Amino acid sequence: MKYSIQFSDAIHIMLYIEIYQNTDYLSSTKIADSVQTNPVNVRKIMAQLKKSQLIQTQTGKANPKLTRPISQITLLDVYQSIEGNTNLIQVDPKTNMKCVVGANIQSVLEKQYDKLQETVESEMAKVTLDTLVKDLVIAEKQQRLDNDDIIQRYEI
């Protein structure tokens, strides 16, 4: 499979904005440096997050902000912002309508994929971004002794 990583990058950006709030590391160029992508891509993802009212931005000024505390933003919020109501698993849209199987497989699979999507989305809805920040801090502590300020800020 070839997967889009926009969802992962969007979460990355959300956490980045949270963690680097009130600093001058918040330009699309700085964010792009962390995500290892280009600034235009960051601005495109951020435009999407803004449209979904997950972040606020200001034209001309590197000052993005989350609109809600991270305890009130879920993975599902970010997923739906980036992917809309697109299912993770996709039907083959090109099957032979003259064949019993080809003619009906699409609707049969769509029904199942919708159900799977529901279960995965209800799981996403249970995960808030503050859990991710806490996990990130734990991971950072195990790895380095740098960044004490950030670690202390989010420590449990």
Next chain:
Amino acid sequence: MKYSIQFSDAIHIMLYIEIYQNTDYLSSTKIADSVQTNPVNVRKIMAQLKKSQLIQTQTGKANPKLTRPISQITLLDVYQSIEGNTNLIQVDPKTNMKCVVGANIQSVLEKQYDKLQETVESEMAKVTLDTLVKDLVIAEKQQRLDNDDIIQRYEI
């Protein structure tokens, strides 16, 4: 996102083999005609299904068979045959290790995606192919009055 449709095509092929068993419609060319792809792709997917012991095939002879009744084959069996242990959602493998966020986001997200994968796979494990065949027959009945033999064979 761009998705692979191999999983959908693999299910299509499994149902096709079931429904057209004991006919001479089982060559990779005929199957490819239903899936609307090319015979080599069908043979590649079938090679994978064979490796996972979901089907039997014979070189030189168009005679594929399912190894188990469809009531004993789940969506998860097919998923794992085609995708192995690859998660539906993927981490961005290229993030900046010099940044607190970039350095830790991969492991943080991997943990969450593993959990989501578990829930979706446990749902896939609940769906057997005979459910899909029944749904397919219901869909066919609503659509056409052809294929009475197949409809009767699988009717509840």
Next chain:
DNA sequence: TTAACCTGTATTTTTTAAAATTACACCATC
């Protein structure tokens, strides 16, 4: 026994979404 038809698989070519790049109008700040 050979012609027609098939599988299995390696290799190459084509296709096509994603990502990157380029471009530029316009905003903010010093």
Next chain:
DNA sequence: GATGGTGTAATTTTAAAAAATACAGGTTAA
């Protein structure tokens, strides 16, 4: 007014998926 930023459209590059090509060898029946 110079510097550095956002927002967005348009174009180019990219890499993975799918298709096509090639071919060795199995199967069957005339």
